[in-house]
Amino acid sequence: MLSLKKYLTEGLLQFTILLSLIGVRVDVDTYLTSQLPPLREIILGPSSAYTQTQFHNLRNTLDGYGIHPKSIDLDNYFTARRLLSQVRALDRFQVPTTEVNAWLVHRDPEGSVSGSQPNSGLALESSSGLQDVTGPDNGVRESETEQGFGEDLEDLGAVAPPVSGDLTKEDIDLGAGREVFDYSHRQKEQDVDKNLRDGGEQEDTWAGEGAEALARNLLVDGETGESFPAQFPAEVASITEAVPSESESPALQNSLLSPLLTGTESPFDLEQQWQDLMSIMEMQAMEVNTSTSEVLYNAPPGDPLSTNYSLAPNTPINQNVSLHQASLGGCSQDFSLFSPEVESLPVAGSSTLLPLVPSNSTSLNSTFGSTNLAGLFFPPQLNGTANDTAGPELPDPLGGLLDEAMLDEISLMDLAIEEGFNPVQASQLEEEFDSDSGLSLDSSHSPSSLSSSEGSSSSSSSSSSSSASSSASSSSSFSEEGAVGYSSDSETLDLEEAEGAVGYQPEYSKFCRMSYQDPSQLSCLPYLEHVGHNHTYNMAPSALDSADLPPPTTLKKGSKEKQADFLDKQMSRDEHRARAMKIPFTNDKIINLPVEEFNELLSKYQLSEAQLSLIRDIRRRGKNKMAAQNCRKRKLDTILNLERDVEDLQRDKARLLREKVEFLRSLRQMKQKVQSLYQEVFGRLRDENGRPYSPSQYALQYAGDGSVLLIPRTMADQQARRQERKPKDRRK
DNA sequence: GGGGAGTGTCATACC
DNA sequence: AAGGTATGACACTCC
Numbered sequence: 001m002l003s004l005k006k007y008l009t010e011g012l013l014q015f016t017i018l019l020s021l022i023g024v025r026v027d028v029d030t031y032l033t034s035q036l037p038p039l040r041e042i043i044l045g046p047s048s049a050y051t052q053t054q055f056h057n058l059r060n061t062l063d064g065y066g067i068h069p070k071s072i073d074l075d076n077y078f079t080a081r082r083l084l085s086q087v088r089a090l091d092r093f094q095v096p097t098t099e100v101n102a103w104l105v106h107r108d109p110e111g112s113v114s115g116s117q118p119n120s121g122l123a124l125e126s127s128s129g130l131q132d133v134t135g136p137d138n139g140v141r142e143s144e145t146e147q148g149f150g151e152d153l154e155d156l157g158a159v160a161p162p163v164s165g166d167l168t169k170e171d172i173d174l175g176a177g178r179e180v181f182d183y184s185h186r187q188k189e190q191d192v193d194k195n196l197r198d199g200g201e202q203e204d205t206w207a208g209e210g211a212e213a214l215a216r217n218l219l220v221d222g223e224t225g226e227s228f229p230a231q232f233p234a235e236v237a238s239i240t241e242a243v244p245s246e247s248e249s250p251a252l253q254n255s256l257l258s259p260l261l262t263g264t265e266s267p268f269d270l271e272q273q274w275q276d277l278m279s280i281m282e283m284q285a286m287e288v289n290t291s292t293s294e295v296l297y298n299a300p301p302g303d304p305l306s307t308n309y310s311l312a313p314n315t316p317i318n319q320n321v322s323l324h325q326a327s328l329g330g331c332s333q334d335f336s337l338f339s340p341e342v343e344s345l346p347v348a349g350s351s352t353l354l355p356l357v358p359s360n361s362t363s364l365n366s367t368f369g370s371t372n373l374a375g376l377f378f379p380p381q382l383n384g385t386a387n388d389t390a391g392p393e394l395p396d397p398l399g400g401l402l403d404e405a406m407l408d409e410i411s412l413m414d415l416a417i418e419e420g421f422n423p424v425q426a427s428q429l430e431e432e433f434d435s436d437s438g439l440s441l442d443s444s445h446s447p448s449s450l451s452s453s454e455g456s457s458s459s460s461s462s463s464s465s466s467s468a469s470s471s472a473s474s475s476s477s478f479s480e481e482g483a484v485g486y487s488s489d490s491e492t493l494d495l496e497e498a499e500g501a502v503g504y505q506p507e508y509s510k511f512c513r514m515s516y517q518d519p520s521q522l523s524c525l526p527y528l529e530h531v532g533h534n535h536t537y538n539m540a541p542s543a544l545d546s547a548d549l550p551p552p553t554t555l556k557k558g559s560k561e562k563q564a565d566f567l568d569k570q571m572s573r574d575e576h577r578a579r580a581m582k583i584p585f586t587n588d589k590i591i592n593l594p595v596e597e598f599n600e601l602l603s604k605y606q607l608s609e610a611q612l613s614l615i616r617d618i619r620r621r622g623k624n625k626m627a628a629q630n631c632r633k634r635k636l637d638t639i640l641n642l643e644r645d646v647e648d649l650q651r652d653k654a655r656l657l658r659e660k661v662e663f664l665r666s667l668r669q670m671k672q673k674v675q676s677l678y679q680e681v682f683g684r685l686r687d688e689n690g691r692p693y694s695p696s697q698y699a700l701q702y703a704g705d706g707s708v709l710l711i712p713r714t715m716a717d718q719q720a721r722r723q724e725r726k727p728k729d730r731r732k
Numbered sequence: 733g734g735g736g737a738g739t740g741t742c743a744t745a746c747c
Numbered sequence: 748a749a750g751g752t753a754t755g756a757c758a759c760t761c762c
């Protein structure tokens with residue numbers, strides 16, 4: 001992490017210096033928002049090849065800003081820009097495209113040196129990243145090495161059906177959004193959809209869940225809802241189209257793969273992983289959706305991306321564009337082809353856009369984790385053609401490059417999750433809890449404290465009732481204990497008693513009711529400060545009139561009279577009624593006295609039937625009022641607790657997902673080690689004549705007892721197929 | 733003037 | 748059975 005920061009910092013410095021040297025003002029935000037790389041890398045993870053397109057996007061966007069393509073500072077410039085975007089992505093769920101680093105480093109020399117290292121990781125990257133989406137027009141088949149790698153990929157079981165690009169797209173892209181966009185195309189697809197009902201249904205699920213969940217996220221095309229999975233399609237496309245046809249020797253690669261991949265891929269439900277990641281994104285979307293999504297969705301009609309795309313609908317996703325092409329300035333046709341908006345646009349007959357079909361487990365596998373695992377782990381030298389020419393010492397197929405690139409991507413994936421998700425969301429949530437702002441404040445302070453005080457007050461109410469009932473001096477004890485919700489301070493009591501023991505001070509009693517004997521708690525309840533309703537609407541006019549009659553023979557309207565008027569206004573309906581009916585005791589007592597004391601009190605006075613009825617109504621209503629308040633507080637408390645539980649669960653889920661990613665990374669490293677060992681052991685094997693075994697004819701088989709056997713490839717292939725069937729059968 | 737929030741009240745069920 | 752509590756629904760006021 002520290003090294004990464006240092007790296008990025010240096011990049012930023014370079015970027016700044018370069019900008020000043022170039023003298024070009026660059027609107028970084030425009031770049032970043034128009035390219036939208038992050039989620040793709042997050043999902044694709046270790047597929048360094050796909051960052052190539054981003055690289056070209058960088059260059060393409062550069063065009064619009066007037067930097068000459070031949071500028072010698074271009075690479076530095078782009079590097080700086082990429083680093084800047086990485087920095088910016090640190091606080092979000094954006095994965096810096098470190099894959100670009102690997103690709104760039106090895107891609108540049110590829111034009112001139114590729115032939116010298118046909119089996120290196122370079123071949124892997126260039127094949128998957130450059131050749132993959134080569135459209136029909138683009139036709140330039142790249143080196144045989146790349147083709148061979150495509151075959152390798154296919155053998156990994158992570159390859160889409162070996163069909164033409166169009167058909168592949170038809171198979172994969174069943175997105176509803178696309179149908180909306182392209183009705184004619186949709187009509188054509190309907191027949192296909194019928195045949196692919198299962199896949200379509202599953203995709204509907206995706207459209208309903210994934211797209212909806214991610215509609216707020218950065219890379220979701222709000223119109224088609226496919227853009228987010230469209231990150232996969234990019235890889236699917238690359239992988240699929242990198243494989244023009246059935247492998248020449250499928251058995252060979254299958255057998256080769258079997259010891260390394262079978263059994264390790266199956267335990268993981270990659271679709272589930274994908275959905276988990278989508279969950280992460282979804283949660284992340286909760287954090288960043290507002291700003292970025294708007295930027296994305298509100299692209300102006302004249303958006304150069306869409307415009308460019310509409311002008312050349314058949315333009316393939318030109319991931320195929322090589323660095324060489326880009327450096328020559330041929331970037332105009334490569335416009336931001338990975339932009340989600342562009343990818344989501346309907347392109348009739350286009351074989352390049354391959355929106356993800358989750359139902360296509362193969363494609364899905366090829367897109368996430370395992371694909372990358374498989375693809376990265378596949379030893380290029382195991383390719384028969386390449387291997388036959390290889391020396392006796394099998395070169396490390398992936399080498400440090402692959403290790404580095406892959407681990408970079410994985411670590412970036414973690415970084416994205418940790419930096420983008422964890423701090424932004426989890427810490428934010430924690431901050432919310434800690435700072436207790438907003439609802440959390442209410443939750444921790446007002447509701448809970450209220451509820452606690454409420455509970456205590458309730459208990460104190462009952463206890464006060466019991467204690468009051470047990471105590472001899474009911475009145476005093478009652479006043480001091482403050483009948484729950486209607487307690488008044490001594491001043492109020494004095495006023496009440498001075499006024500003939502009628503009513504209480506509603507304004508203050510509201511506070512008391514809310515704070516339950518502790519008005520000081522109101523300072524913690526800002527949302528209660530404005531509460532000052534006067535619910536006297538149901539007061540009987542007669543009662544009001546009688547109650548509001550100014551005291552006779554008072555010539556002086558002094559402060560006392562004003563105070564009396566104020567109190568009159570503050571009195572509740574029942575208080576006015578009680579006053580009108582000349583009830584000889586306060587409503588507080590009526591309401592809060594224990595039954596025994598209440599009855600005792602009633603027995604002390606000669607009350608009419610109307611008075612008794614009113615008193616009982618007052619008591620009933622008063623108690624019900626408190627009950628309603630308690631009920632509402634409980635309700636609010638429940639909601640807040642549920643909210644907190646949800647947040648806790650979300651945090652737990654994020655943590656579990658991070659752990660899952662960590663496990664996947666460990667698994668990948670282990671696979672890599674196994675692969676290295678495999679290559680080392682196989683490369684050292686010699687037949688009776690001292691010659692190395694051909695990987696096309698032999699393979700190493702791991703036995704259950706830990707031993708390693710050299711067996712013919714055909715046999716290994718058969719075993720591999722058997723192992724492939726087992727998980728399927730288990731699922732059934 | 734409409735609508736949300738807060739509150740009181742009623743009816744009802746339950747303890 | 749009476750009293751108390753819980754809660755949905757409604758009405759009302761205030762903002």
